[in-house]
Amino acid sequence: MYALITIVGIVVTVFFLAGFGRGLKNAIAEYRSGTPEPTTVPDYRYGGIAALSVIASAVIIAGAGFSPAMIYAGPLLALVTAAGCGLAFFVEDKATG
């Protein structure tokens, strides 16, 4: 499992840095364009996903008390966090300026 987590960790790091680079380019391009940012705050349904993540975290911790394999869920999910942050850069709108 250690080897797997290390390999996945390296892959996730590359993905994260690629996203970071995209985000940095976006930020510079937008700053230079000077295009005014819209001030609208769109309606956003978040209750279900928020509740799900709270419950999932509780279930994962409780799971470590039922199966030793679940102890590795923490490290694996920490990689998901890094991947999620990287993904956020690709989900954001590209600079239009």
Next chain:
Amino acid sequence: MDKSIFAAMPALTPTLGFASMIGLGLFSLALSYGVKTLLVRNTHDFIIADRRVGFGFGVGSVIAVWTWAMAVMMSSAMTFNWGLSGLFWFVVPNGFAVMAMIPFARILRKNMPEGYTISEFIEYRFNRSKVATAIVTVTMIFGIILEILINLKGTSVVVSTVFGIDWKVATVVGIVCVLTYSYFGGLWTSVMTGTLNTLMITVPAAIVVAAVYAKIPGGTQAVFDAAGAADARNLSVLRPDAAAGFGITLAFGLLAATVSDQTFWQKVWAVKSRDVGRTFLWAGALFYPIPICLGMLGLVGIAYGLTPADIGGDIVAIGPYIVSHIGLGLTLVLLYVLVILAACYSTIDGASAALSSIVAVDIVKRYFPQTSESSLFVITKLSVLFGGIIATLIVLSGLDFTTLVLTTYALKTSILLPLVLSILWPKTNMVGFVGGIAAAIVIGMPIYETAGELIGTLSILAISGLTVLVAGLVGGTDFDLSGLKRITDEISAPAE
């Protein structure tokens, strides 16, 4: 399981410790200088990043400022002390506290799009009441200094323990590293270095925890069996004593720590308006795995029957002790130190950036409105150094933090419901807001000190909330939050 497996590592020299601290600082400084050159031209850019922080940087930086150095260690410590129940009560409210910002963030960003600070909102919400505004401003400053202080102290303890560096020297080196790079780019620097620090926290944490379990004969199964054999409750999340002992109090404390913290409000107004809601949702959800991962080190401590005396007397040291004594390679130990340093630096630079917004908007512009942009920019940049210097002096003085911790706790918890109601309930008025906070401190804090944390915290919340409700029902006038849209930008970017 035989705890003689744990032995000190001679390769962990002070030189390596300094190299880790300064290396991360120099890397951040280089990035910060680039950020300053490309993205920061004035006070507006420095404190609010021109309200152009994108989704990726928003998510990464919110996770980074919420991942305190102490939290990295506390997740292991709570598991070590209470078993999985400790981890449960430490983790579950933590991510929720970040997501709890969403409704308030959306309302204020929608109704006060040109805002900078929560104190500024209170100023306009309560007809420029000096008392209400001052209470919130002071609370935010206290909270920021405490954030810096706790992270600095935690990190100096870890670095001194692992590398044998004098803790006072470690404190000074740490703060100099952070403040040097924070000074240049303000919020932009904070969000970018913070986002990178999220990478430096997550991937190394996963690898190091997996390496620790790989090093243990029998791996996860052996730890699972030994922890259960030591006490079956270690593998349960249902221990009522963990909930009563710290869980419920911590849950409210964490809510107060986000909703009553300018570090988060600064990001509410700096992230692009269309991304505000999902930024806090993703950050809260993606934060969860970090303490869950590091908490698993606590089970190792239980399985080996380690005692606080074995690890220097303080259970917070359980994670650093296991990683630096179980026989991992030097690279892995340095990776773990990097996790803690990254958590420390990102929280301190985030807090320093928040302080700069308070100084610019809530102090200089409020009390000296004629201050020129060039003077304001200089003062704002210098203010980044202010909180760090004060916190360092307190840490170095060896003073007991208890008074500062209690004062900040009292202010933040007392302010929580009045602040929430001032956003959500139009009938909230200045009398209720100020009266609720004052009553909670005057009546609630003595209850807290005599009846304990749980009853004390619930009392503070009940007193502050009920006072606002009663005053609002008696007062009877509704405040139109949408009127705040007329508020102009206090520190708009000067024309090119």
